[in-house]
Amino acid sequence: MTYLPKPKLHHPSLQKNRVGFTRRDYEGAISTLCAGCGHDSISAAIIQACWELDIEPHRVAKLSGIGCSSKTPTYFLGQSHGFNTVHGRMPSVLTGANLANRELLYLGVSGDGDSASIGIGQFVHAIRRGVDMVYIVENNGVYGLTKGQFSATADQGSKSKKGAVNTDAPVDMVGMALQLGASFVARGFSGDKQQLVPILKAAMTHTGAAFVDVISPCVAFNNHPGSTKSYDYVREHNHALCRMDFIPPRVEITVDSHPPGEVREVRQHDGSMLRLRKLPDSHDTGDRVAAMNYLHECQARGEIVTGLLYVDPEAPDLHAHLDTAPVAFNRLAEPELCPGAAALARINAGLR
Amino acid sequence: MQPTDVRNPQYFHKVVDCQWACPAHTRVPEYIRLIAAGRFDDAYLLNWDSNVFPGILGRTCDRPCEPACRRGRVEENNGEKPEPVAICRLKRVAADNRSNDIDKCMRERLPGQIPGAENFRVACVGAGPASLTVARDLAPLGYRVTVFDADPKGGGFMRTQVPRFRLPEHVIDEEVGYVLDLGVELVGNRRIDSLRKLLEENYDAVFIGCGAPRGRDLQIPGRGENADRIHVGIEWLASVYFGHVKRVGQRVLVLGGGNTAMDCCRSARRLGGDDVKVIVRSGYEEMKASPWEKEDAEHEGVEILNWLNPKSFVHENGKLTGMWFTPMREERDAKGKRKLLPTGEPDRFFACDEVLIAVGQENAFPWIERDLGMAFDEWGMPKLDKLTMQSSLPKVFFGGDAAFGPKNIIWAVEHGHQAAVSIHNFLQDEDVRKRPPPLSNLVSQKMGIHEWTYDNDISPDERYVVPWAPKEKTLADIKQEVELGFDLSTACKEAERCLNCDVQTVFSKDVCIECDACVDVCPMDCITFTANGDEADLRERLTAPAQNPQQDLYVSDPVKTGRVMVKDEDVCLHCGLCAERCPTGAWDMQRFLFAESYAGRGEGYSARPAKKVAA
Numbered sequence: 001m002t003y004l005p006k007p008k009l010h011h012p013s014l015q016k017n018r019v020g021f022t023r024r025d026y027e028g029a030i031s032t033l034c035a036g037c038g039h040d041s042i043s044a045a046i047i048q049a050c051w052e053l054d055i056e057p058h059r060v061a062k063l064s065g066i067g068c069s070s071k072t073p074t075y076f077l078g079q080s081h082g083f084n085t086v087h088g089r090m091p092s093v094l095t096g097a098n099l100a101n102r103e104l105l106y107l108g109v110s111g112d113g114d115s116a117s118i119g120i121g122q123f124v125h126a127i128r129r130g131v132d133m134v135y136i137v138e139n140n141g142v143y144g145l146t147k148g149q150f151s152a153t154a155d156q157g158s159k160s161k162k163g164a165v166n167t168d169a170p171v172d173m174v175g176m177a178l179q180l181g182a183s184f185v186a187r188g189f190s191g192d193k194q195q196l197v198p199i200l201k202a203a204m205t206h207t208g209a210a211f212v213d214v215i216s217p218c219v220a221f222n223n224h225p226g227s228t229k230s231y232d233y234v235r236e237h238n239h240a241l242c243r244m245d246f247i248p249p250r251v252e253i254t255v256d257s258h259p260p261g262e263v264r265e266v267r268q269h270d271g272s273m274l275r276l277r278k279l280p281d282s283h284d285t286g287d288r289v290a291a292m293n294y295l296h297e298c299q300a301r302g303e304i305v306t307g308l309l310y311v312d313p314e315a316p317d318l319h320a321h322l323d324t325a326p327v328a329f330n331r332l333a334e335p336e337l338c339p340g341a342a343a344l345a346r347i348n349a350g351l352r
Numbered sequence: 353m354q355p356t357d358v359r360n361p362q363y364f365h366k367v368v369d370c371q372w373a374c375p376a377h378t379r380v381p382e383y384i385r386l387i388a389a390g391r392f393d394d395a396y397l398l399n400w401d402s403n404v405f406p407g408i409l410g411r412t413c414d415r416p417c418e419p420a421c422r423r424g425r426v427e428e429n430n431g432e433k434p435e436p437v438a439i440c441r442l443k444r445v446a447a448d449n450r451s452n453d454i455d456k457c458m459r460e461r462l463p464g465q466i467p468g469a470e471n472f473r474v475a476c477v478g479a480g481p482a483s484l485t486v487a488r489d490l491a492p493l494g495y496r497v498t499v500f501d502a503d504p505k506g507g508g509f510m511r512t513q514v515p516r517f518r519l520p521e522h523v524i525d526e527e528v529g530y531v532l533d534l535g536v537e538l539v540g541n542r543r544i545d546s547l548r549k550l551l552e553e554n555y556d557a558v559f560i561g562c563g564a565p566r567g568r569d570l571q572i573p574g575r576g577e578n579a580d581r582i583h584v585g586i587e588w589l590a591s592v593y594f595g596h597v598k599r600v601g602q603r604v605l606v607l608g609g610g611n612t613a614m615d616c617c618r619s620a621r622r623l624g625g626d627d628v629k630v631i632v633r634s635g636y637e638e639m640k641a642s643p644w645e646k647e648d649a650e651h652e653g654v655e656i657l658n659w660l661n662p663k664s665f666v667h668e669n670g671k672l673t674g675m676w677f678t679p680m681r682e683e684r685d686a687k688g689k690r691k692l693l694p695t696g697e698p699d700r701f702f703a704c705d706e707v708l709i710a711v712g713q714e715n716a717f718p719w720i721e722r723d724l725g726m727a728f729d730e731w732g733m734p735k736l737d738k739l740t741m742q743s744s745l746p747k748v749f750f751g752g753d754a755a756f757g758p759k760n761i762i763w764a765v766e767h768g769h770q771a772a773v774s775i776h777n778f779l780q781d782e783d784v785r786k787r788p789p790p791l792s793n794l795v796s797q798k799m800g801i802h803e804w805t806y807d808n809d810i811s812p813d814e815r816y817v818v819p820w821a822p823k824e825k826t827l828a829d830i831k832q833e834v835e836l837g838f839d840l841s842t843a844c845k846e847a848e849r850c851l852n853c854d855v856q857t858v859f860s861k862d863v864c865i866e867c868d869a870c871v872d873v874c875p876m877d878c879i880t881f882t883a884n885g886d887e888a889d890l891r892e893r894l895t896a897p898a899q900n901p902q903q904d905l906y907v908s909d910p911v912k913t914g915r916v917m918v919k920d921e922d923v924c925l926h927c928g929l930c931a932e933r934c935p936t937g938a939w940d941m942q943r944f945l946f947a948e949s950y951a952g953r954g955e956g957y958s959a960r961p962a963k964k965v966a967a
């Protein structure tokens with residue numbers, strides 16, 4: 001934590017992106033989290049991803065619940081819309097906002113406590129409905145904000161800072177997201193931005209429910225020997241599935257000369273391309289069942305699998321399911337929003 | 353790259369750009385902090401120790417520190433006009449606000465007497481800044497120093513050349529006085545016309561700081577006539593100082609583009625010159641005058657004309673009426689060497705009543721007999737050991753403009769310090785080449801979780817302008833100082849612009865957990881964790897490319913993941929945010945002290961008994 005605002009001065013070579021912003025323009029207020037918190041690195045990765053994607057800040061809405069992780073939207077995208085909701089209730093507020101204005105990019109920022117304990121019901125339904133969003137869980141295995149109690153994602157047998165052993169079985173949010181039908185599922189590590197930034201970019205350009213679990217060590221309460229969410233433990237047990245390059249739609253994609261199996265390409269709905277390198281042969285990111293199997297195999301070996309596990313680039317989202325209006329409500333005029341008594345009578349008649 | 357050895361004091365010394373660039377290695381950020389803290393006496397004495405003339409230099413220094421200042425680089429692409437900290441003018445603030453009786457504290461900060469030193473006599477020729485520095489360093493040790501000057505008072509060119517509208521006389525009197533008050537004997541009005549005779553007076557060592565006293569002339573047609581209307585610049589400026597010249601013609605041409613030309617034209621504007629033109633052979637950018645001197649002259653209504661080579665003087669009816677000039681252009685040969693050639697356009701005529709020739713200065717040693725055994729080079733300059741300033745006559749040392757040609761005051765001071773060390777060694781029978789080691793240390797500045805001994809909040813302010821006296825007033829009176837100096841509140845704001853580059857970012861790789869917090873928080877993208885490589889490769893691969901090869905990369909030993917921490921020192925704000933964000937204290941802000949050692953200081957010196965009895 002620092003008290004001083006970050007100086008406005010920036011490196012002389014700092015570049016502007018296509019929409020006229022520097023990376024620094026995507027920053028927020030100075031973080032009040034503990035120095036070294038993984039969450040701050042995730043904020044930096046989000047900043048980097050938005051800058052690289054030429055996203056206009058006013059086209060983004062950040063929604064969060066309660067927790068250190070849920071505080072972070074204050075520390076990035078200071079020029080975007082934000083809603084810090086109630087504990088565990090981010091998914092429903094996000095769903096509502098998304099229905100009202102489908103034209104924004106929705107970032108749901110949550111913690112393992114916020115999403116796997118109090119908010120687990122909300123999490124489940126937002127994913128299940130295919131809300132078009134990037135759902136980020138900053139997963140540290142503890143309730144950081146309330147000083148380090150085990151959360152529902154803490155591994156069985158892992159030790160608290162004071163030495164208590166967790167006896168409960170963990171909730172695996174990645175497994176749940178796969179099972180619930182998320183159309184984009186990935187896991188990252190706050191200590192590896194080279195992997196995390198492309199994952200976030202792919203998630204942000206994905207249409208549908210994109211779920212990203214980011215292991216994010218809590219330096220204050222969960223970074224000791226015996227923890228399975230510490231910097232050291234995650235580095236030692238990290239099984240990086242693949243390296244992904246994100247190729248934006250405007251870049252011409254050259255014919256690839258890599259031998260099959262080594263590189264796999266996924267074209268997303270918006271024309272962007274995900275190029276996956278060193279993908280193990282056994283795993284196909286288009287196969288939900290295979291992804292679930294692979295996740296469990298790694299878990300059984302004691303490995304933390306990271307990278308893109310599953311993507312369905314053509315999945316329909318909630319708006320497609322509900323056949324909603326193609327534009328944001330704020331673009332509709334009164335006759336469309338309030339079609340009048342005759343229209344209501346017609347609907348009622350249809351339901352008789 | 354090899355890991356950086358931060359125990360080598362020169363590594364962090366180089367990071368303190370201003371101090372590194374200052375010939376006398378003045379501890380700039382430290383005195384700026386002292387000014388901000390209102391400790392003007394301490395700020396003055398810290399300067400005085402290094403550069404001997406803080407009040408004079410705070411007005412006139414060539415300030416090599418300012419182009420080097422990190423603030424100028426940091427402000428690039430961050431605002432209207434990137435500018436360094438006003439280092440020089442802050443020095444003047446320390447001088448302006450010091451106590452009247454500061455001289456009482458001076459002796460306390462100087463080394464004590466060496467037993468037997470009083471038996472040695474040292475003669476200094478010329479009372480300019482070089483000789484006075486030798487005297488300042490040697491007199492406190494007990495040596496008996498006598499300074500001779502052809503002029504009545506001490507100060508050299510600082511007194512007789514630098515005009516009073518840039519440097520008031522009382523400032524010179526005070527600061528020359530401090531040196532003389534240390535027990536230095538000044539013999540004014542005494543020109544030394546024979547080194548042989550001086551040596552016969554049995555001095556134990558002689559320091560020659562006679563400057564570069566000869567102004568270059570311009571031998572072109574018409575030069576011989578009307579000598580009272582055509583002057584050599586430095587002679588004319590001295591005549592102005594001594595009051596022999598009180599008026600100048602209405603239309604004045606000044607030939608030459610250096611600082612002397614600027615002082616000539618600005619003096620002429622004050623002595624009746626309404627139409628003053630500076631005419632320069634080459635272009636505006638390559639003129640030797642400092643940019644601020646050119647600006648000041650133009651502000652006072654002087655016109656600067658470039659690419660004109662003087663061809664001849666024109667006299668009519670025994671009166672100077674003007675000059676012809678040939679238009680020039682530049683051409684570079686295959687080796688890139690520059691040549692000036694006529695453009696072929698017709699010559700241009702400029703009418704005038706008086707001409708000042710300021711086309712350069714030369715050394716001259718007519719009073720040094722060539723049969724004394726002192727070696728001179730093909731340009732008539734004494735052969736010197738650049739480290740020690742010793743000539744081929746072991747007891748004769750040189751410094752200032754006399755040593756390697758015309759430079760400036762701060763170089764003269766530094767030469768004086770080095771010559772004093774050599775003379776001290778020489779008199780103590782030590783190896784003359786042995787230099788006392790500098791004083792250096794590195795101390796953590798942490799006082800609390802987010803508290804440092806220094807103000808690490810970076811001021812966004814642009815450089816403040818020093819207020820000027822109104823032009824009507826300054827042009828009417830040649831003794832009216834133009835710059836008025838910062839008032840205290842502006843001085844404090846300007847001081848806040850200093851980045852405290854002597855407070856170093858020091859990295860301990862053993863405790864780093866590679867959380868990236870420092871990388872993320874750094875506003876200037878200085879820090880990268882990456883695979884090691886050679887320097888050129890690393891410079892390309894950093895968070896922000898390191899494109900300034902003058903500035904070092906700080907490279908650590910491998911951290912746990914096998915990568916190395918690389919910090920580009922170039923535009924670091926020394927804001928300490930990396931250290932505040934680091935959960936483990938792997939970054940710390942440590943103040944680096946570096947102080948040059950002068951004669952009789954530093955380690956390894958034991959006073960020796962006098963080698964001879966007083967004469």
Ligand SMILES: Cc1cc2nc3c(=O)[nH]c(=O)nc-3n(C[C@H](O)[C@H](O)[C@H](O)COP(=O)(O)OP(=O)(O)OC[C@H]3O[C@@H](n4cnc5c(N)ncnc54)[C@H](O)[C@@H]3O)c2cc1C
Nearest residue numbers: 478480481482501502508509544562563752753759760761
């Ligand atoms: C017009 C002008 C303006 C300048 N402005 C600046 C400026 O703004 N800032 C800056 O840093 N530098 C400036 N300089 C340069 C600066 O003045 C010199 O570099 C500096 O003074 C050199 O110091 P010094 O100790 O070598 O000798 P000097 O200052 O040159 O002093 C030498 C002294 O030796 C005396 N002397 C010479 N021969 C003998 C002898 N045989 N016997 C006895 N005495 C003798 C002379 O009378 C003189 O007093 C300026 C120079 C000029 C000409």
Ligand SMILES: Cc1ncc(C[n+]2csc(CCOP(=O)(O)OP(=O)(O)O)c2C)c(N)n1
Nearest residue numbers: 067068069087111112113114142143144145
């Ligand atoms: C309704 C409600 N219940 C409980 C709390 C107390 N509380 C605050 S934060 C938090 C847990 C946050 O954990 P997590 O989402 O993992 O965030 P972290 O701080 O670890 O990033 C809890 C239980 C609350 N603020 N509101």
Ligand code: SF4
Nearest residue numbers: 034037068144218219
């Ligand atoms: S308590 Fe843990 S999660 Fe919260 S800010 Fe501190 S390190 Fe981060």
Ligand code: SF4
Nearest residue numbers: 874924925927928930
């Ligand atoms: S002090 Fe640290 S955070 Fe500040 S600019 Fe320098 S490296 Fe970056």
Ligand code: SF4
Nearest residue numbers: 864865867868870934
């Ligand atoms: S903040 Fe400290 S521990 Fe973290 S990467 Fe930087 S130096 Fe290492």
Ligand SMILES: [Mg+2]
Nearest residue numbers: 111112140142
């Ligand atoms: Mg948590």
